[in-house]
Amino acid sequence: MFIQSAPQVPDLYQVDQPLHAELKRRLPVALISALEPELRALGQDTAGTLLELSSAAEASPPVHVPYDAWGRRVDEIQTSAAWKQLKAYAAEKRLVACAYDADLGAHRRVAQAAKLYLFSASSAIYSCPLAMTDAAARVLLDSEQAELRERLLPRLLSADPECFITSGQWMTERPGGSDVGRTETLARPVLGQSGRFTLHGVKWFTSATTSEMALTLARIDDGVNPTVNGSRGLTLFCVDVRRDDTGQLEGIQVNRLKDKLGTRALPTAELTLDGAPATQIGDPGRGVATIATMLNVTRYYNAVSSASNMAKAVWMAHDYAQRREAFGKVIAEHPLHDQTLAELQAHLHGALSMSLEVAALLGAVENGSATAQEAQVLRALVPLAKLTLGKQVVAVSSEALECFGGAGYVEDTGLPRLLRDAQVLPIWEGTTNVLSLDLLRAEARDGAFSALLLDLSARCEALPEQLELACRSALAKSLARVGAVAQRHANSGDRSALERDARRLALTLGRCAQAVFVGETAAQDADSVARFNLLVRTTLMAPLA
Numbered sequence: 001m002f003i004q005s006a007p008q009v010p011d012l013y014q015v016d017q018p019l020h021a022e023l024k025r026r027l028p029v030a031l032i033s034a035l036e037p038e039l040r041a042l043g044q045d046t047a048g049t050l051l052e053l054s055s056a057a058e059a060s061p062p063v064h065v066p067y068d069a070w071g072r073r074v075d076e077i078q079t080s081a082a083w084k085q086l087k088a089y090a091a092e093k094r095l096v097a098c099a100y101d102a103d104l105g106a107h108r109r110v111a112q113a114a115k116l117y118l119f120s121a122s123s124a125i126y127s128c129p130l131a132m133t134d135a136a137a138r139v140l141l142d143s144e145q146a147e148l149r150e151r152l153l154p155r156l157l158s159a160d161p162e163c164f165i166t167s168g169q170w171m172t173e174r175p176g177g178s179d180v181g182r183t184e185t186l187a188r189p190v191l192g193q194s195g196r197f198t199l200h201g202v203k204w205f206t207s208a209t210t211s212e213m214a215l216t217l218a219r220i221d222d223g224v225n226p227t228v229n230g231s232r233g234l235t236l237f238c239v240d241v242r243r244d245d246t247g248q249l250e251g252i253q254v255n256r257l258k259d260k261l262g263t264r265a266l267p268t269a270e271l272t273l274d275g276a277p278a279t280q281i282g283d284p285g286r287g288v289a290t291i292a293t294m295l296n297v298t299r300y301y302n303a304v305s306s307a308s309n310m311a312k313a314v315w316m317a318h319d320y321a322q323r324r325e326a327f328g329k330v331i332a333e334h335p336l337h338d339q340t341l342a343e344l345q346a347h348l349h350g351a352l353s354m355s356l357e358v359a360a361l362l363g364a365v366e367n368g369s370a371t372a373q374e375a376q377v378l379r380a381l382v383p384l385a386k387l388t389l390g391k392q393v394v395a396v397s398s399e400a401l402e403c404f405g406g407a408g409y410v411e412d413t414g415l416p417r418l419l420r421d422a423q424v425l426p427i428w429e430g431t432t433n434v435l436s437l438d439l440l441r442a443e444a445r446d447g448a449f450s451a452l453l454l455d456l457s458a459r460c461e462a463l464p465e466q467l468e469l470a471c472r473s474a475l476a477k478s479l480a481r482v483g484a485v486a487q488r489h490a491n492s493g494d495r496s497a498l499e500r501d502a503r504r505l506a507l508t509l510g511r512c513a514q515a516v517f518v519g520e521t522a523a524q525d526a527d528s529v530a531r532f533n534l535l536v537r538t539t540l541m542a543p544l545a
Ligand code: MFK
Pocket: 127, 128, 129, 131, 132, 169, 170, 171, 172, 177, 178, 179, 180, 181, 207, 231, 232, 288, 289, 290, 292, 293, 295, 296, 298, 301, 302, 305, 428, 429, 430, 431, 434, 438, 441, 445
């Protein structure tokens, strides 16, 4: 009787040649040597400890317990032991804290991104609470709120699981998901306590709801001045999520948990706030601009997570191709399947390289060593990477599932989870369309789209000669085309025509950016040459050309 052997999750550090090539290009040799033991251990855990913990967390999704046995409202969200162990693991490995190590200088975020790339897809998406925790740390560090900073920052960055806390980011309300300006929650001042408020409203989609704190937006209602409508009336607040003496959540009621397509180990809830204690951060009416710092960090995490999910799917498909025999040989030896796997690896490399480029710029900006032009490029590259990789991870995960045949469609193989978990990545933290429009906003306010296009065009000119000439020319032509279409819209002043084209412009620029970054890596890495050629052929040239 024939029984097919199951695909294995390999040691994702050992197997990922693009990651090795990218780190070699982007980090000093001494730093790679210093990081290597941690990356090696993480890679081994992706095939061991993390695999066990993430499977256990998925098998025991969170449960909402509204009342205790005696009828008292308690609103507990019970998570599995494995989910809690993933939190301890993240603290001990300093997955958030390492981005704040001043001695890593401008390399801090690349070092972190390499770890998150290995961790995220193997963590039952514990990377979500980490994203918001890191982003909250960044906001507190930049804020003038010394009390919050001193009380919370050491805990957000702690390596001690007993001390480590996570943060939520409660942005979404019923009237507006993307349209945050429609937020209804009111903030009422606490008499005699400057900067202290209670919040009143409904938060419709709050992830990692077991976090000990959250950053959220509300409209100040002081009973004297009229509240200000729209996003200019919103202020940022930090909520302390705590229980009172009777065991009830202070000013917060959990209405229910969301029943989601994927990310099932991650608690996501609807909340009613009625007196939740909160502290104001930043100036009144500057909430959206202040929380934008947070969004840029969580969008960077989103990009790294997309690359991570792709890596897991692609390397599992690669492993399976060595085991599965069909038509007389293992499927890896069939030219067409081999080509499919090579194309998937080229896309993976493009995604990884783009997320590390974001990490490199973000690290330089946070280190205070970036030029003004680099900061401008980063403003456009964050939404561009988030939207490009969000689309790519769904396509790559779907193609990878096909590599397993029918097994990819059967739940108890665990494989469909790859696709279910990928589908959130283009949605949360700004959909593809919202981020395409954000690129227009970044251009109008900071000239960021033009700065990025100029940067990519100059770098395209300097790509190494060993890359196929036809592919380099196709890349240069695509960049020129993006520039020409953007210029045509700028000249015509037709705003709705520009908005209609925003997504096509963004996705084309995103593909160009990936090709430029992989092409640069090819200067030091022979395998990247073939991946550059394939990436351009399958994205920017007619597939059969
Ligand atoms: C593994 C990965 C884990 C990820 C974890 C995720 C957990 C999920 C938690 C969630 O919260 S999901 C929901 C996330 N929600 C969004 O992402 C909202 C999407 N909507 C937008 O991004 C809209 O574009 C936006 C709300 C920002 C539009 O609002 P406005 O008020 O119409 O924006 P406006 O007036 O253009 O900008 C207000 C200010 O913010 C401006 O500054 P100034 O007043 O100084 O001119 C903008 O420049 C600034 N701004 C907006 N977006 C910015 C930004 N600044 C920098 N970067 C940005 N991206």
